[in-house]
Amino acid sequence: MPNTNTTNETLLHQHNLDDAKNLRTSFEKTRLHLLESRDQFNTKAIDGLEEWSITRGESSNASKRPPSAIAADVADQMSFLRKLKFQYLEQNAKDKYVKTIVNDEAPAITADDNNDLRLSNQRKKETLKAAKLRLAEKYDDIRRLAPLVEHDYNKARDLTNETVTLTQSILDARLAIKRLRQAHPHPRLTIPAAEDKLALQVTDMQMLEDELQHANDQVTKVKERVREGAKEVERLRIEKAEVEKEVSAIQVRDEAEDGRVIGLNDWYVYTAQLALHRTWLSIHSSRSVSENEIRLTYLFRTQVSATQKGGLRKVTIVLLFLPNTSQLADARIEGVDELDLRAVVMAYAQANDAPGMISSILTHVRRSLYRWM
Secondary structure, three states: OHHHHHHHHHHHHHHHHHHHHHHHHHHHHOOOOHHHHHHHHHHOOOOOHHHHHHHOOOOHHHHOOOHHHHHHHHHHHHHHHHHHHHHHHHHHHHHHHHHHHHOOOOOOOOHHHHHHHHHHHHHHHHHHHHHHHHHHHHHHHHHHHHHHHHHHHHHHHHHHHHHHHHHHHHHHHHHHHHHHHHHOOOOOOOHHHHHHHHHHHHHHHHHHHHHHHHHHHHHHHHHHHHHHHHHHHHHHHHHHHHHHHHHHHHHHHHOOOOOHHHHHHHHHHHHHHHHHHHHHHOEEEEEEEEOOEEEEEEEEEEEOOOOOEEEEEEEEEEEEEOOOOOOEEEEEEEOOOOOOOHHHHHHHHHHOOHHHHHHHHHHHHHHHHOOOO
8 A cells, every 4th residue: 555655646746747847848938038029129120210310310229229218209200290291281282272273173172072071081080089099098008017917927937947946856855765765675664653663662661760760769778778787887886896995904804814815805706707797698607518619508588578578598509619729610509499590600600700609699699589678
């Protein structure tokens, strides 16, 4: 269906383009070139006009004047011809009158002849008057229609230029569309497909927004716990300082009585620090099974829900080294069968980073067990 619609639109555009070309051709062939007509008028030779300009003492270029000046000249010539006609009629009448008086035989002129001549002159005058009225109406029509014709001519010329411009724009647009189609073959992204994709993206963004809100809530809770932990650490530091003061006092007091007190105190402090370190890292036990194997056991408290805690979970990490070297070879994880940490183990084993491996494994385990926090 898209190919059929594209073909129909192409045929319609081609038909409109052909109509525009035909309009342009017909306009160019139509004899509406007023500017060329003016040039033709200036170059056209008129019989008697050169002699008239010469007799009036004007140059040959003076005859090529605007129509208004020519109309004034025509009016002057008509006035001169009327006077000349009147003089001719007057002289002709005098000549006939003189010949009539001088001639021995008087012409047979009756009242009917005069009446017929009067009627004939009256008809000629009426015909001449009607012709003058038609000529005046024709002049008025020309004066009234000349601006309209000029306006229509300018409008047609502008439309022709616009048609040429639009035709070129259509050709450029077709070329651009053809290049785009070659650059982006099928299947192309349509408007319905784009709207569907936009709807899916809106849904995904809403889900991501919800996840972000949940993550922000978790971060807030973690910050609260960290703040409480920092307060607890500060309290324990103060208690440690007080205990150290007491121990120092006891050492000073009992130093003279028994020299073993200092060693026992150091052993107690080391044991307490080691126990505290194991508590922080959730270490339950650590032992060396052989020269190239170490077993580290951790205890984690599972989280059933956001407010309810579960039982203890034992996780064992077995580190395997190459014999007689400190090169980490492999590791096994026991107690978390639901996690696949083989890729993490292989990455850190290749880098020979045992502490990094343990930290990464513990992070994944805590994430799995404390997902409700």
